[in-house]
Amino acid sequence: MPRPILKIGHLNHWVIALFLGIQGFPQSTEINSHKDQLKSLGKDSLTVAYYYEYGSTFENSLPDTAMYYYNMARNLSTEIKYRKGEASYASHAIEILNDQGKFRESLDLTLEALRIYEEIGTVKDLAIANLNVGSEWQYLSDFQLAAEYYLKAMKLAEEIGDKRLQRITNNNLASIFINLKEYVKGLDYANKSLIIAKELKNEYAISSSTLNIATAQLYLKEYDNALANYSEIEKIGLQINDFEVILDGWLGMADVFSAKKSIPQALDYYMKVIDFSKEKLALEYEMYAYMGISDAYVYLEDYDEAEKFIWKGIDLAQKLGSKYELKDLYLRASGLKEKTKDFQKALEYYKQYETLNDSIIGEKSITNINLLEAKFDSEKKETMINNLETEKKINQLAIQQKSSLNYLLIGAIVMVVVISFLAFRNYSHKQKLNQQRINELEKEKQLTATEAVLKGEEQERTRLAKDLHDGLGGMLSGIKYSFQTMKSDLIMTPDNQKAFARSMDMLDSSIQEMRRVAHNLMPESLVRFGLDIALEDYCKGINKSGALQINYQSIGLKDHKFEQTTAITIYRIIQELIGNTLKHAAAKNAIVQVTKSDNLLTITVEDDGKGFDIRLLNKSKGMGWINIKHRVDFLKGKLDVNSKEGNGTSVHIEFEI
Numbered sequence: 001m002p003r004p005i006l007k008i009g010h011l012n013h014w015v016i017a018l019f020l021g022i023q024g025f026p027q028s029t030e031i032n033s034h035k036d037q038l039k040s041l042g043k044d045s046l047t048v049a050y051y052y053e054y055g056s057t058f059e060n061s062l063p064d065t066a067m068y069y070y071n072m073a074r075n076l077s078t079e080i081k082y083r084k085g086e087a088s089y090a091s092h093a094i095e096i097l098n099d100q101g102k103f104r105e106s107l108d109l110t111l112e113a114l115r116i117y118e119e120i121g122t123v124k125d126l127a128i129a130n131l132n133v134g135s136e137w138q139y140l141s142d143f144q145l146a147a148e149y150y151l152k153a154m155k156l157a158e159e160i161g162d163k164r165l166q167r168i169t170n171n172n173l174a175s176i177f178i179n180l181k182e183y184v185k186g187l188d189y190a191n192k193s194l195i196i197a198k199e200l201k202n203e204y205a206i207s208s209s210t211l212n213i214a215t216a217q218l219y220l221k222e223y224d225n226a227l228a229n230y231s232e233i234e235k236i237g238l239q240i241n242d243f244e245v246i247l248d249g250w251l252g253m254a255d256v257f258s259a260k261k262s263i264p265q266a267l268d269y270y271m272k273v274i275d276f277s278k279e280k281l282a283l284e285y286e287m288y289a290y291m292g293i294s295d296a297y298v299y300l301e302d303y304d305e306a307e308k309f310i311w312k313g314i315d316l317a318q319k320l321g322s323k324y325e326l327k328d329l330y331l332r333a334s335g336l337k338e339k340t341k342d343f344q345k346a347l348e349y350y351k352q353y354e355t356l357n358d359s360i361i362g363e364k365s366i367t368n369i370n371l372l373e374a375k376f377d378s379e380k381k382e383t384m385i386n387n388l389e390t391e392k393k394i395n396q397l398a399i400q401q402k403s404s405l406n407y408l409l410i411g412a413i414v415m416v417v418v419i420s421f422l423a424f425r426n427y428s429h430k431q432k433l434n435q436q437r438i439n440e441l442e443k444e445k446q447l448t449a450t451e452a453v454l455k456g457e458e459q460e461r462t463r464l465a466k467d468l469h470d471g472l473g474g475m476l477s478g479i480k481y482s483f484q485t486m487k488s489d490l491i492m493t494p495d496n497q498k499a500f501a502r503s504m505d506m507l508d509s510s511i512q513e514m515r516r517v518a519h520n521l522m523p524e525s526l527v528r529f530g531l532d533i534a535l536e537d538y539c540k541g542i543n544k545s546g547a548l549q550i551n552y553q554s555i556g557l558k559d560h561k562f563e564q565t566t567a568i569t570i571y572r573i574i575q576e577l578i579g580n581t582l583k584h585a586a587a588k589n590a591i592v593q594v595t596k597s598d599n600l601l602t603i604t605v606e607d608d609g610k611g612f613d614i615r616l617l618n619k620s621k622g623m624g625w626i627n628i629k630h631r632v633d634f635l636k637g638k639l640d641v642n643s644k645e646g647n648g649t650s651v652h653i654e655f656e657i
Contacts, residue, residue: 043076043079043080044080045080045082045084045085047076048073048076048077048080048082048085048088049073049085051069051070051072051073051076052069052070052073052088052092054069055067055068055069055070055072055073055092056092059095059096063096063099063100066092066096067093067096070089070092070093073085073088073089073092074086074089077089083116083119083120084116084120084121084125086113086116087112087113087116087117087121087125087129088113089109089113090106090109090110090112090113090129090132091113091128091132093106093109094106094109094110094132094136097109098136098139099281099282100281100283101283101284101319101320101321103136103139103140103320103321103322104140104321106136106139107133107136107137107140110129110132110133110135110136111133113129113132114126114129114130114132114133117129123156123159123160124156124160124162124165126156127153127156127157127160127162127165128153128165130149130150130152130153130156131149131150131153131165131168131169131172133149134146134147134148134149134150134152134153134172135172137149138172138175138176138179139322140321140322140323141179141322141323141324141325143176143179143180146172146176147173147176150169150172150173150176151169151173153165153168153169154166154169154170154173157169163196163199163200164196164200164202164205166196167193167196167197167200167205167209168193168205170189170190170192170193170196170209171189171190171193171208171209171212173189174186174187174188174189174190174193174209174212174213174216175212175215177189178212178215178216178219179324181219183216183219183220184216184220186212186215186216187212187213187216187217187220189212190209190212190213190216191213193205193208193209193212194206194209194210194213197209203236203239203240204236204240204242204245206236207232207233207236207237207240207242207245207248210229210232210233210236211229211233211248211252213229214226214229214230214233214252215252217229218252218255218256218259221259223256223259223260226252226256227253227256229252230248230249230252230253230256231249231253232249233245233248233249233252234246234249234250234253235249236249237249243276243280243282244282244285246276247273247276247277247280247282247285250269250272250273250276251269251270251273251285251288251289251292253269254266254267254268254269254270254273254289254292255292257269258292258295258296258299261299263296263299263300266292266296267293267296270289270292270293270296271289271293273285273286273288273289274286274289274290274293277289283316283319283320284316284320284322286316287313287316287317287320287322287325288325290309290310290312290313290316291309291310291313291325291328291329291332293309294306294307294309294310294313294332294336295332297309298332298335298336298339303336303339303340306336307333307336310329310332310333310336311333313325313329314326314329314330314333317329323356326356327352327353327356327357328353330349330350330352330353330356331349331350331353333345333349334346334347334348334349334350334353337349483500483503483504483507523537523538523571525537526567526568526571527564530561530562530567531557531562531567531570531571532554532557532558532594534567534571535552535554535571535574535592535594536552536554538571538574538575538578539552539578539592540552542578542582547582548578548581548582548587548588548589548590548607549588549589549590550578550589550590550591550592551589551590551591551592552592552593553591553592553593553594554593554594554595555593555594555595555596555597556595556596556597557594557596560596562657566635566657569631569634569635570594570601570603570635570655572627572631573603573628573631573632573653574592574594574603574605576624576625576627576628576631577605577628577651578590578592578605579624580624580625581605581607581609581649583624584609584612585607585609585610585611585648585649586609586610587607587608587609587610587648588608589607589608590605590606590607590608591604591605591606591607592604592605593605596657599656599657600654600655600656600657601654601655601656601657602652602653602654602655603651603652603653603654603655604650604651604652604653605650605651606648606649606650606651607648607649608648609648609649610645610646610648611643611644611645611646611647611648611649612643612645612649613643613645614641614642614643617641632653635655636655636656637653637654637655637656638653638654639651639652639653640652640653
């Protein structure tokens, strides 16, 4: 569904009327003659503001006319070097560009505005710019980047206490988590947004927040609640005469009826959405309606009609650049072809779905969003640290004032010394307590961020490995069994038999590759047999590949049982180090040595590769090296790297366990 974009830089209409010396605004028949009057205005920031405000009156009725005035405002801003005027162009133009599905163009404009505001803008300007960039990434289905910018906007909005911005960021984050199928979390953000919207008494804001609440309820199968909320959205849309809000209500009610298998009612609402969307050039709503209609016809087993609407949806999704919806449409197309026994086409469409799905969500998307939330929480802790430091300064001033007052009242040298001594001791004690608390909060902040990364990453690896092995693995094995059974019932020519055999070999290779990927995500030997066996298996696997010969040595590991998080972390460190050797070192041989002695665990990884200048590590932004440092820090270890060009590389790590 469309997400709200906040507009900035507008003047009130009564100011415009005074500025022009006219009553109201010209009608569409007067526009051409009015352009000459506009050209006679002065070249200053007030004129820029007027162009933007005047153009906004035509956004819904005459978008091309609105863009004409917006471009006049931007050109004048460039001419007079009014940078805020240039930045304001994005907040106006994206309203029209988004309605036309030009999300990439809108993204470029919002990023340009953000760069300008980072140099000259206020905190509110930056909050709005980050919100607009996040909205464009959400339109383009990159939810990880959208969430990053939304959380930046949230931090800035809370800093200045801007309720309207807080509502929009909460609502947009709700939409993010609903798209990621975290419906309970999405419902929580949407409810926060609705509370603020009602405080603001803004009907459009209430409808926008209610939309995400209803959508989450729909996926949670709370159909009656969802239907009531979508009906309320339609009612608000009619009251404020906003076609997008009306379409939100209709499309939501259609989805609820479809979920309840009330197909005739669902189709009626979907067709209303399509007709109204075409009238208003609302392509995204039209695309969603095609998706819903195709599902309804599949349920009715009218596969020809279903396919027709799927391809209408695919055409629009490609035109809009909406990867998230496009991959869902390809999945629908694959399922439809499977029902009609066209397995070749079903496989082709499923591959297109998988390619898009991997590029959208992938292994790191949800993990990175959880990390961003952890960063947001840790920044709140930094505020607490700053408050403690302020309190420390206030205490210091209070002590000095008290000492001076006592000196004047008592007038005795001895008493001054005694009081000063006591005050100093009290001050030192408070200072130690405050410093201790600051250090604790610093450590807590670092651990929170690191734990969010590591735990989130390993949970996702485990889930993906299980899904691959149990889900896709079982499906491929079932397909292989079906083909084997089918072979015995078919009479094939020799050429067909060869083709069938080649297909079976390809299927076996696919199953083997799937198992290899699942094993790499979460090695079964690590869970079942422990760290020592898992590392030995990993090194043997590299040796068999011929890419590198590894001599694995372990001392004192066989009888020790590591806590699972610790074992996984150590395994990933060694895996990353060997990965770096394979990618960059051009080495032939390597040594991996892991030694446990008392409470000390040491890891040494050496290779005979080309080596490098270790000063480059301080400038490295590669994820592999960053992951190694984070994991070592998480285990509170010490890391030492020795390398010279032409003399190989040695990495030594120590942990207390």
